[in-house]
Amino acid sequence: MPTVKLFASLRKFxxxxxxxxxxxxxxxxxxxxxxxxxxxGTAILDGGNLxxxxxxxxxxxxxxxxxxxxxxxxxxxxxxxxxGGQGE
Amino acid sequence: MSGWSEKVLEIxxxxxxxxxxxxxxxxxxxxxGGRGLGARLLWELVGPEVDPLxxxxxxxxxxxPLTGTGYQTSNRFSVTTKSPLTGTVLDAxxxxxxxxxxxxxxxxxxxxxxxxxxxxxxxxxxxxxxxHDASELWGMRVFALTEKLxxxxxxxxxxxxxxxxxxxxxxxxxxxDRERALARGGPGAVMGSKNLKAIVVEGRERPVIEDTDRFKxxxxxTRKLLAASPLTSQALPEFGTAxxxxxxxxxxxxxxxxxxxxxxxxxxxxxxxxxxEKYLVKNSACWACPIGCxxxxxxxxxxxxxxxxxxxxxxxxxxxxxxxPAIIEANTLCNDLGLDTISVGSTIACAMELSEKGYxxxxxxxxxxxxxxxxxxxxxxxxxxxxxLADGSLRLAAKYHHPELSMSAKGMEMPAxxxxxxxxxxxxxxxxNRGGCHxxxxxxxxxxxxxxxxxxRFQVQGKSAFVILSQNSNAAIDSLVICKFTNMGVGDEYFAxxxxxxxxxxxxxxxxxxxxxxxxxxxxxYNNREGFTAKDDTLPPRLLNExxxxxxxxxxxxxxxxxxxxxxxxxxxxxxxxxxxxxLVELGLADLA
Numbered sequence: 001m002p003t004v005k006l007f008a009s010l011r012k013f014x015x016x017x018x019x020x021x022x023x024x025x026x027x028x029x030x031x032x033x034x035x036x037x038x039x040x041g042t043a044i045l046d047g048g049n050l051x052x053x054x055x056x057x058x059x060x061x062x063x064x065x066x067x068x069x070x071x072x073x074x075x076x077x078x079x080x081x082x083x084g085g086q087g088e
Numbered sequence: 089m090s091g092w093s094e095k096v097l098e099i100x101x102x103x104x105x106x107x108x109x110x111x112x113x114x115x116x117x118x119x120x121g122g123r124g125l126g127a128r129l130l131w132e133l134v135g136p137e138v139d140p141l142x143x144x145x146x147x148x149x150x151x152x153p154l155t156g157t158g159y160q161t162s163n164r165f166s167v168t169t170k171s172p173l174t175g176t177v178l179d180a181x182x183x184x185x186x187x188x189x190x191x192x193x194x195x196x197x198x199x200x201x202x203x204x205x206x207x208x209x210x211x212x213x214x215x216x217x218x219x220h221d222a223s224e225l226w227g228m229r230v231f232a233l234t235e236k237l238x239x240x241x242x243x244x245x246x247x248x249x250x251x252x253x254x255x256x257x258x259x260x261x262x263x264x265d266r267e268r269a270l271a272r273g274g275p276g277a278v279m280g281s282k283n284l285k286a287i288v289v290e291g292r293e294r295p296v297i298e299d300t301d302r303f304k305x306x307x308x309x310t311r312k313l314l315a316a317s318p319l320t321s322q323a324l325p326e327f328g329t330a331x332x333x334x335x336x337x338x339x340x341x342x343x344x345x346x347x348x349x350x351x352x353x354x355x356x357x358x359x360x361x362x363x364x365e366k367y368l369v370k371n372s373a374c375w376a377c378p379i380g381c382x383x384x385x386x387x388x389x390x391x392x393x394x395x396x397x398x399x400x401x402x403x404x405x406x407x408x409x410x411x412x413p414a415i416i417e418a419n420t421l422c423n424d425l426g427l428d429t430i431s432v433g434s435t436i437a438c439a440m441e442l443s444e445k446g447y448x449x450x451x452x453x454x455x456x457x458x459x460x461x462x463x464x465x466x467x468x469x470x471x472x473x474x475x476x477l478a479d480g481s482l483r484l485a486a487k488y489h490h491p492e493l494s495m496s497a498k499g500m501e502m503p504a505x506x507x508x509x510x511x512x513x514x515x516x517x518x519x520x521n522r523g524g525c526h527x528x529x530x531x532x533x534x535x536x537x538x539x540x541x542x543x544x545r546f547q548v549q550g551k552s553a554f555v556i557l558s559q560n561s562n563a564a565i566d567s568l569v570i571c572k573f574t575n576m577g578v579g580d581e582y583f584a585x586x587x588x589x590x591x592x593x594x595x596x597x598x599x600x601x602x603x604x605x606x607x608x609x610x611x612x613x614y615n616n617r618e619g620f621t622a623k624d625d626t627l628p629p630r631l632l633n634e635x636x637x638x639x640x641x642x643x644x645x646x647x648x649x650x651x652x653x654x655x656x657x658x659x660x661x662x663x664x665x666x667x668x669x670x671x672l673v674e675l676g677l678a679d680l681a
Contacts, residue, residue, distance in 0.1 A: 005338075007331075007334050007335065007361065008323070008326070008327050008331050008334075008360070008361060009322070009326060009327075011361065051318075052318070053318060053319065053537065053538060053539065055335065055536070055537060055538060057338055057339060057640075059640065060338055060339050060340050060639065060640025060641075061339070061640055062339070062536070062538070062542055062545070064542070077335075077338045079334075079335050079338075080318075080322075080323070081318035081319050081322065081323045082319075082323045082327070082331045082332065082335065082537065083319040083320075083323045083324055083329075083331075083533075083537070083539070083573070083576055
């Protein structure tokens with residue numbers, strides 16, 4: 001099963017940093033993830049769509065299309081809205 | 089005119105005298121304040137014949153028309169000087185409380201010239217200006233000195249240098265309000281070269297606001313906008329800037345071991361999540377800031393502000409160190425000694441690589457957390473290996489015949505984002521007017537975080553337009569001068585409305601970006617006058633030629649040459665990177681050509 005890594009505030013919603021979730025596409029994994037954990041679902045989805053500024057990567061590359069297929073060894077990382085990098 | 093105080097204070101340390109005169113208001117209208125006004129004044133005051141550490145260099149402290157008004161994050165101020173690290177124009181800005189208090193003294197600008205015969209500190213208190221003997225304060229560290237001189241956040245504020253500035257480290261910061269820093273490019277060394285230990289301000293004057301009703305409504309609107317943004321209301325307050333560690337590592341753009349790799353196996357151990365879980369005491373905020381991104385962290389040895397993402401990276405991934413307590417302590421030590429954490433961390437990393445490869449005889453090795461504090465102490469005091477480290481990575485690496493191992497642009501150490509995985513960020517570093525810096529513009533939002541939208545981070549064609557917009561926008565915000573984090577909840581165009589309400593001068597929404605472009609071109613002219621050319625718009629050879637062998641950025645180098653060519657053209661510069669007369673006329677800079 002693909003591995004899902006969670007970061008920042010998402011960890012407290014899921015109670016873990018990492019899970020294995022079944023799914024054939026990034027979107028499919030997300031649906032199963034949020035079905036298993038509705039609280040996490042409210043943090044990253046709004047009416048079935050990704051909340052603004054939520055970042056998802058597949059093996060370190062930003063996901064543009066949730067229909068991208070995934071396989072057993074893939075790693076999906078999910079970040080809630082985060083910011084920074086402008087401290088002087 | 090409201091907003092500005094319309095007064096300049098000019099101090100001559102050689103004679104310990106001062107004079108005041110009216111601010112040129114046409115200049116103020118064109119350059120606003122902060123960085124822009126500082127650059128315009130530096131153009132007149134410091135030419136190419138001036139050594140940055142000579143009495144002829146100046147320190148120009150500037151606030152802006154919004155400073156001290158109570159507008160959200162209107163606490164910031166700038167210092168402008170010729171950099172002893174890079175030789176370029178330098179401005180650094182800082183938050184906290186000092187900027188607000190400086191504005192209350194009734195001046196927009198304070199120019200410090202000359203050199204005092206003996207150590208001195210300056211007190212500006214309710215209209216009076218006094219020069220005090222600082223002989224007994226010389227050698228004091230920042231925290232103790234700040235307390236001794238009577239820091240009181242809302243009433244009396246201390247700006248000073250530590251031992252690093254006294255010893256002319258080219259990485260020395262000017263510190264204010266104990267742990268805020270005008271950090272980059274070595275302004276602390278300029279202050280040290282003048283034998284100036286501290287400037288303490290107390291003021292009673294309040295900025296005049298032209299249209300108070302409109303301004304109050306904008307305060308209300310801005311509060312709502314910042315509260316509605318998940319970035320400014322949740323992300324920054326909850327995890328601070330260090331939350332970037334994991335995502336930059338995830339995408340393979342976290343410079344590691346002096347940029348030898350782009351992912352760090354210990355990233356999780358030094359992340360914002362780890363900091364929040366194990367070491368965070370509480371949040372803190374600058375004056376008039378509702379965001380509150382500052383972390384107060386505590387280990388068994390220290391308690392203090394930070395570390396910010398770049399500081400945690402510099403002592404962490406860049407040095408191959410995953411010991412967060414040691415990183416927190418290194419950050420606090422730099423604040424107490426008055427040092428720029430980014431440059432110091434990257435210079436230590438450079439020394440580690442030089443040592444591991446046998447070019448430098450030292451015990452510094454990647455992963456040696458126990459070496460951080462001794463190396464920082466040595467740097468601030470120019471002791472032992474610190475005598476070499478104190479001048480920054482480029483001079484260090486050049487001395488040992490391997491300048492290519494300095495991870496710097498124009499001599500300033502770059503921050504955490506590896507340009508091989510972020511093509512636009514590389515162009516930003518190469519063209520930054522003060523050297524390798526993420527504050528002259530930032531592409532992380534566009535290239536990784538999707539702010540405001542995602543752009544392919546490996547894309548080259550068309551990238552220059554995004555970079556230029558970011559550079560111009562940042563130059564405008566630095567000239568207001570407010571915190572760039574405000575811009576994560578409030579659009580650029582809104583600031584023009586706030587500026588108009590405060591000053592009574594009507595700025596069109598497009599005028600702010602035009603101000604930023606004007607400032608950028610002026611800084612470019614300054615650097616060109618200093619002898620910088622297109623050849624200096626480059627990156628270390630490692631980033632141009634050595635692709636990462638694994639991770640999400642595997643196989644990529646910075647594809648700088650085509651981006652630069654496009655950048656010059658989009659900027660309206662010639663092929664040598666020189667602003668054309670047509671561009672300068674368009675920006676109202678024709679008299680400087």
